[in-house]
Amino acid sequence: MSKVVVVGGGAAGMFASVFYAKKGNEVHVLEKNEKLGKKLYITGKGRCNITNACDTEDLFNNVISNKKFLYSAFYTYNNHDVMNFFEEEGLKIKVERGNRVFPESDKSQDVINTLKKAMHRYGVEVHYNTEVKELIIEEGTVKGVVLANNKKIMADIVTVATGGFSYQSTGSTGDGYRFAREAGHTIVPLSPSLVPFNVKEEWIKDLQGLSLRNIEGTIYCGKKKIYSEFGELLFTHFGVSGPIIISASSYVIKYVDKELKLVIDLKPALTTEQLDDRILRDFDSNINKCFRNSLDALLPKKIIPIIILKSGIDEDKKVNEITKEERHNLVNVIKNFELTLNGYRSYNEAIITKGGISVKEINPQTMESKLVHNLYFIGEVLDLDALTGGFNLQIAWSTAYMAAMADEMN
Numbered sequence: 001m002s003k004v005v006v007v008g009g010g011a012a013g014m015f016a017s018v019f020y021a022k023k024g025n026e027v028h029v030l031e032k033n034e035k036l037g038k039k040l041y042i043t044g045k046g047r048c049n050i051t052n053a054c055d056t057e058d059l060f061n062n063v064i065s066n067k068k069f070l071y072s073a074f075y076t077y078n079n080h081d082v083m084n085f086f087e088e089e090g091l092k093i094k095v096e097r098g099n100r101v102f103p104e105s106d107k108s109q110d111v112i113n114t115l116k117k118a119m120h121r122y123g124v125e126v127h128y129n130t131e132v133k134e135l136i137i138e139e140g141t142v143k144g145v146v147l148a149n150n151k152k153i154m155a156d157i158v159t160v161a162t163g164g165f166s167y168q169s170t171g172s173t174g175d176g177y178r179f180a181r182e183a184g185h186t187i188v189p190l191s192p193s194l195v196p197f198n199v200k201e202e203w204i205k206d207l208q209g210l211s212l213r214n215i216e217g218t219i220y221c222g223k224k225k226i227y228s229e230f231g232e233l234l235f236t237h238f239g240v241s242g243p244i245i246i247s248a249s250s251y252v253i254k255y256v257d258k259e260l261k262l263v264i265d266l267k268p269a270l271t272t273e274q275l276d277d278r279i280l281r282d283f284d285s286n287i288n289k290c291f292r293n294s295l296d297a298l299l300p301k302k303i304i305p306i307i308i309l310k311s312g313i314d315e316d317k318k319v320n321e322i323t324k325e326e327r328h329n330l331v332n333v334i335k336n337f338e339l340t341l342n343g344y345r346s347y348n349e350a351i352i353t354k355g356g357i358s359v360k361e362i363n364p365q366t367m368e369s370k371l372v373h374n375l376y377f378i379g380e381v382l383d384l385d386a387l388t389g390g391f392n393l394q395i396a397w398s399t400a401y402m403a404a405m406a407d408e409m410n
């Protein structure tokens, strides 16, 4: 039996503590907040998208950084193991669109309660309002931790599960990166990810609240196409958000300090010719209307003034006076609605932190540091990240399991 200190009572820390304790270890979870799982509580818009019920290949396809590192973790403890765990612990779950797994109650608190109950049952001791300040490392082996009040807690094993750097009000303030750096680890540069973008054009404010479904968004850096996706996009008071934009943020990171162009095809189901025909028909049936009032059937109301502005056609012009050239220009504006992206929103709006402790210095079978004996890192503090859909929590669960089972993996 070992004395295990788990630093951080979030998704990974709680999960690991259950498996450490199940094996008969003395387990202490040190959580700086007054409660466990503050970030878990806000996941999935308060519903907690626990994992994704896809096949294993898709699990890997949705990981963005360092998927190879996760081979052992995902093959040893996969999404179905996670679903079984929660069901066996009494949580009813359901699978929704895109294989997203949620608690049947739609309440993230039920996920937290399930973990808390299991922790209690196996005798995990939780220390609330307990902030770890530093690790105690002697001769290449971790010996315990020093708390913010300078008290020391000695341990045989220390597992750091302090999370990333986003939504810091939940407690993830990046402390684990500091612990790792002080232990000699390399930190791969951090950045917000799964995050909305700012848009340069002033008129973006006029589109606030508009949600566009079934559009195609393509991002260019200069002339280079760096991302393209069909789906849903949302305009906000500062820029763009919504599923395709949030995903895009994961892919375009290395270009983000440059000005990027987002080109939206508002009618991807129609070719240029088909759209031109459609507009011609609309104009024919509105022959005496002015241009301003002729697009209602084709486009959402909010975007029409911007389309008119970009088309360069006088809004008071009668549709039967619009030239072929002007109409072609209008088609082009609708198929290539262009915006300038000038940077990500902050960590406060980022679902995850990209970067973190270099996985080159972590044993993928056990999550143990290759630099410091008996020191483990799990969850978002590692340089691992995935798309939305339950995949980031799957990383937390799988890496937590591997650490807790480390003695069996070696």
Ligand SMILES: Cc1cc2nc3c(=O)[nH]c(=O)nc-3n(C[C@H](O)[C@H](O)[C@H](O)COP(=O)(O)OP(=O)(O)OC[C@H]3O[C@@H](n4cnc5c(N)ncnc54)[C@H](O)[C@@H]3O)c2cc1C
Pocket: 007, 008, 009, 010, 011, 012, 013, 030, 031, 032, 033, 036, 037, 038, 039, 040, 042, 043, 044, 045, 048, 049, 050, 051, 130, 131, 132, 133, 161, 162, 163, 164, 166, 167, 170, 171, 172, 173, 174, 175, 176, 350, 351, 352, 378, 379, 380, 381, 389, 390, 391, 392, 393, 394, 396
């Ligand atoms: C708004 C939002 C929605 C999300 N929705 C989903 C979703 O539906 N599905 C999904 O898969 N992922 C989702 N994520 C991502 C997911 O929540 C994280 O990837 C996951 O919580 C990471 O788990 P973790 O245990 O590594 O870190 P966290 O859950 O952040 O836990 C870290 C814990 O460590 C504690 N801590 C930090 N420093 C110290 C210290 N020095 N001493 C003691 N304690 C400390 C913190 O207080 C915190 O409780 C979402 C994230 C956000 C922000």
